[in-house]
Amino acid sequence: MLVKKLEGIFVPHVTPFSRDGELDEGALRACVRFWLEGGVSGLMPCGSNGEAPYLSREERQRVIKVVMDEVSGSVPVVAGTGNMSTWETIQLTKDAKDLGVDAALVVTPFYFKLSSKEIYEHYRTVLEAVDLPIVLYSVPKFTG
Numbered sequence: 447m448l449v450k451k452l453e454g455i456f457v458p459h460v461t462p463f464s465r466d467g468e469l470d471e472g473a474l475r476a477c478v479r480f481w482l483e484g485g486v487s488g489l490m491p492c493g494s495n496g497e498a499p500y501l502s503r504e505e506r507q508r509v510i511k512v513v514m515d516e517v518s519g520s521v522p523v524v525a526g527t528g529n530m531s532t533w534e535t536i537q538l539t540k541d542a543k544d545l546g547v548d549a550a551l552v553v554t555p556f557y558f559k560l561s562s563k564e565i566y567e568h569y570r571t572v573l574e575a576v577d578l579p580i581v582l583y584s585v586p587k588f589t590g
Contacts, residue, residue: 452522452549452581454487461496461509469505471512478516489513492526493551493583506538510545524581528553532568539576549579 459481462473481489491513492498492506501509510525517523527538527550539550552572554565573580 452488452524455485456488456490456522456524457481457486458490458493458495461491461498461501461505469508471508474509474512475516478513482517482520486521488522488524488548489517490524490526490551494526494553496526498526498528503538503541507541507545510542510547514546522548524549524551526551526553526583528555528583530555530557532571535568535572536575539572539578539580543576543578547578549581550576551583552580553583 459477462470462477464470478489490496491509492501496509498506506525506527510523513523513525523546525542525545525547527535527542529535529538532555535552535555539552542550550572552569554560555568560568569580569582
């Protein structure tokens with residue numbers, strides 16, 4: 447697998463919604479173009495700033511697809527695919543890979559306090575299940 451160098455400024459961006467709570471694809475496209483014109487090095491959809499814990503699987507797929515369409519290979523995309531379960535993280539990471547992202551941003555499961563071994567096993571299992579680089583995303587406030 448060819449891995450793009452991940453360096454510089456990556457925008458962990460918001461997910462815009464319409465007043466009725468639907469994903470606002472037009473606003474998302476406008477935001478992506480604005481960030482690209484500003485010279486960012488990469489984009490990070492579906493992270494905490496993008497309200498990923500509140501997005502359905504289908505909404506995450508739509509957000510990533512819109513970002514990938516607008517980026518069109520010009521900068522790397524590291525999509526948030528973390529979830530509280532390893533199985534769901536694997537499914538979301540496979541979805542992101544199928545949509546063409548360069549890497550996945552995977553948060554440590556945060557609902558229950560995990561041991562170091564359990565955290566290691568979570569990441570090892572995701573890495574073994576999906577041929578895609580992952581960026582470990584630690585939120586100490588929630589993950590210890």
